[in-house]
Amino acid sequence: xxxxxxxxxxxxxxxxxxxxxxxxxxxxxxxxxxxxxxxxxxxxxxxxxxxxxxxxxxxxxxxxxxxxxxxxxxxxxxxxxxxxxxxxxxxxxxxxxxxxxxxxxxxxxxxxxxxx
Amino acid sequence: xxxxxxxxxxxxxxxxxxxxxxxxxxxxxxxxxxxxxxxxxxxxxxxxxxxxxxxxxxxxxxxxxxxxxxxxxxxxxxxxxxxxxxxxxxxxxxxxxxxxxxxxxxxxxxx
Numbered sequence: 432x433x434x435x436x437x438x439x440x441x442x443x444x445x446x447x448x449x450x451x452x453x454x455x456x457x458x459x460x461x462x463x464x465x466x467x468x469x470x471x472x473x474x475x476x477x478x479x480x481x482x483x484x485x486x487x488x489x490x491x492x493x494x495x496x497x498x499x500x501x502x503x504x505x506x507x508x509x510x511x512x513x514x515x516x517x518x519x520x521x522x523x524x525x526x527x528x529x530x531x532x533x534x535x536x537x538x539x540x541x542x543x544x545x546x547x
Numbered sequence: 548x549x550x551x552x553x554x555x556x557x558x559x560x561x562x563x564x565x566x567x568x569x570x571x572x573x574x575x576x577x578x579x580x581x582x583x584x585x586x587x588x589x590x591x592x593x594x595x596x597x598x599x600x601x602x603x604x605x606x607x608x609x610x611x612x613x614x615x616x617x618x619x620x621x622x623x624x625x626x627x628x629x630x631x632x633x634x635x636x637x638x639x640x641x642x643x644x645x646x647x648x649x650x651x652x653x654x655x656x657x658x
Contacts, residue, residue, distance in 0.1 A: 488643070523646075536646065537592060538590040539589060540589045
């Protein structure tokens with residue numbers, strides 16, 4: 432079966448611009464989470480969506496936002512980009528059985544964002 | 548705040564040797580995951596550990612979970628070069644913070 436698909440794979444943006452990243456989860460998975468990976472901070476949780484609702488949010492500024500559509504596809508948006516936003520952004524989907532209990536997360540290939 | 552500590556952070560070992568990576572975490576949880584990441588690639592799921600005493604094995608890798616000690620181990624048996632990668636443990640404490648990852652163990656296996 433198809434895995435988690437993230438687009439685009441690579442992106443170069445200028446400071447101050449905004450960017451939208453897309454994630455299509457595994458068919459049947461309703462939970463989508465986003466993570467930022469940088470050499471300095473490692474892997475950090477951004478937010479999680481389930482059934483079009485943001486269920487959890489990490490400690491990131493309001494410039495980072497997201498949404499989930501009725502087909503479970505998710506987008507994240509970063510406005511007013513800063514150099515420090517350069518990172519690998521990973522999306523993960525999971526089969527969320529009930530009350531947030533799931534049995535593993537499958538990660539997409541990621542979008543590597545470079546802000547110049 | 549949940550803290551997840553892995554050690555060692557860097558490990559260079561020879562083929563054929565055995566070694567263990569440790570993952571300690573600071574709060575109650577019975578859901579722990581191990582991932583592998585190759586350079587420039589995404590995270591590949593290795594093991595999902597969902598209960599105290601869980602032990603799973605795949606090839607030369609074996610993972611275990613002791614929820615009372617808040618400790619998971621990833622044991623490598625008779626290492627081969629193909630296992631060279633960065634290994635992450637991640638804990639799901641069921642709160643609002645998603646998965647909390649350790650800093651990763653960069654493993655190099657030399658012939």
